[in-house]
Amino acid sequence: MGMCKPSGGKMSQTGRIGSLKKEGMPNTRIDLFNENGELIQQRWYGPDGRAVLNRDWKHSKKGGEHKFPHNHFECWLQSSLC
Numbered sequence: 001m002g003m004c005k006p007s008g009g010k011m012s013q014t015g016r017i018g019s020l021k022k023e024g025m026p027n028t029r030i031d032l033f034n035e036n037g038e039l040i041q042q043r044w045y046g047p048d049g050r051a052v053l054n055r056d057w058k059h060s061k062k063g064g065e066h067k068f069p070h071n072h073f074e075c076w077l078q079s080s081l082c
């Protein structure tokens, strides 16, 4: 099972960074779009339905410059983003 081709399928949602849930359908990916229809974030859910990876395509540059897209891995032990 490759990370980029989730076996459970792909979904899309409109919202903003922070809109996506920590848990979802197992083995799926959600593409999050803003009101302008721009892809801003993708989130992958693992076999247990917990988010395993976020890929950010667009967000504020507070705290320094970012390259887009970039990945954030979910740390479930700490229940926060690493």
Ligand SMILES: [Zn+2]
Binding pocket: 056, 059, 066, 070, 072
């Ligand atoms: Zn980010």
